[in-house]
Amino acid sequence: MVLERVPMISVDRGRCTLVLAMQAVLEYLGQSVDYDYLMGVSGAGFLFYVNPKEPIAAKWCEAMRERWVHVVSDAVGLELRLMDTDEALLQHDPESHFYGAFGREVVESLEAGRPCLGFTCFEGPQWDIIAGFSEGRLLCRSIHNKTSSSGLIGHIQPYDSNELWPSKIILIGQKKSVSPRLEMIAKALEVGLEIGRGICDDTGSGPLTGPLALSAWAELLMERTSPKDLAAHQKLRSTLIDSRISLERFLRWVETELGRELGPDVGRARRRFSESFRTLLTTDFTEETMADRDSWRKVIQRIRSLQEVESEAFGHLESVHNDLNAFGQVGSG
Known part of the structure; x- marks a missing residue:
C-alpha cells in the first residue's frame, strides 16, 4: 500500500x-x-526553546505540540x-x-x-x-x-x-470549517504569548522559552563552550533566525489584516522581531570568535540585548491580543 x-x-x-x-x-x-504563514498561524514562529543545562535546542514540549495541532486544524480546515x-x-x-x-x-x-x-x-x-x-x-x-x-x-x-x-x-x-481570520490571528497570538512567558511546562524545571530562553543561552555562552558545543550554539542561532524571519513575514500580513486601529502595534512587534534575526545574521559563532575573549564577550552581549528586544516585541503583541479580545466581546454582544 x-x-x-x-x-x-x-x-x-x-x-x-x-x-x-x-x-x-x-x-x-x-x-x-505558505511556510511562513503556517509558521506564524500555528505559533511555531514564536518558538525558541533552550535547555538551561546544555546548549541543545529542546524538543517541543507535549503541551505546546497539542496546541499546535489544535490551532493548525482550525487554520487549514x-x-x-x-x-x-x-x-x-x-x-x-x-x-x-x-x-x-x-x-x-x-x-x-x-x-x-x-x-x-x-x-x-x-x-x-x-x-x-x-x-x-x-x-x-x-x-x-x-x-x-x-x-x-x-x-x-x-x-x-x-x-x-x-x-x-x-x-x-x-x-x-x-x-472542516476554517476559523474566521480575526479569531485565527487571536489564537496565533495567544500561543505566541504563552511561549513568550518563558516556561515550557507546569513543573518549572523544563526548557525555557521566549526572552528567558535568550537569558539562558547567554549564560551557557559564558561557560566558554567547547568546539562540540559550538555546533549546538550555531544550531540555536540558525533556528532562531529561521523562526523570526517567518514570524516577521507573518506579522507583516497580520499588520495589513488588522488595519489602522490595531496594525501599528503589530508593526512595532514585527520590527523588534526583525531586529532579532538581523542581529544574529551579523553575529559570528565561529571557533575563531570563541577563541578570542573580547570577541566572545561581544557575542554574549548581543544575545543579552536580544532579551530586551524580544520582551518589547511580546509586550506589543500582548496589547494587540487584549484589544482583539475586547473587540470580540463587543462583537459577540
Whole structure:
C-alpha cells in the first residue's frame, strides 16, 4: 500500500520539520499553504526553546505540540489528531509495538488517500511523512532524502524505508470549517504569548522559552563552550533566525489584516522581531570568535540585548491580543 507522488520535504538548516512535513502533506491534498504563514498561524514562529543545562535546542514540549495541532486544524480546515505512545516500549520489539499502537489508524488513513506525519522515522529528531508501507516497513518522505536520484522531480523520487519506528503520529482527517481570520490571528497570538512567558511546562524545571530562553543561552555562552558545543550554539542561532524571519513575514500580513486601529502595534512587534534575526545574521559563532575573549564577550552581549528586544516585541503583541479580545466581546454582544 503506497500513495504516489507525495512531495519531498526540502529543509534548510534551522527550518521546522513539523511545519515542512505538514506543508508537504497539505500540498498533496490540494492545499497550497505558505511556510511562513503556517509558521506564524500555528505559533511555531514564536518558538525558541533552550535547555538551561546544555546548549541543545529542546524538543517541543507535549503541551505546546497539542496546541499546535489544535490551532493548525482550525487554520487549514482539516481535522488533525495527535497520537502518542511510550517511547520506552519502542525499545523492545519496536515494529510490533508501533503497529499495535498505530497500525490500524495508519492503514485506514493511507487507504483513504491521506499521508500521516511520523515523529522520527530516521535519525533525528524530526518529523517525516508516512506515505505507505511494504513488507512491514514504512515508506517515507524525510529531510534526509536517502534514495533521491539526480534528475527526478521531487514528487516522483523513490521513498525511503524507515530506520526507526516513530513514537508519535499526526493523522489527517476530514475537512472542516476554517476559523474566521480575526479569531485565527487571536489564537496565533495567544500561543505566541504563552511561549513568550518563558516556561515550557507546569513543573518549572523544563526548557525555557521566549526572552528567558535568550537569558539562558547567554549564560551557557559564558561557560566558554567547547568546539562540540559550538555546533549546538550555531544550531540555536540558525533556528532562531529561521523562526523570526517567518514570524516577521507573518506579522507583516497580520499588520495589513488588522488595519489602522490595531496594525501599528503589530508593526512595532514585527520590527523588534526583525531586529532579532538581523542581529544574529551579523553575529559570528565561529571557533575563531570563541577563541578570542573580547570577541566572545561581544557575542554574549548581543544575545543579552536580544532579551530586551524580544520582551518589547511580546509586550506589543500582548496589547494587540487584549484589544482583539475586547473587540470580540463587543462583537459577540
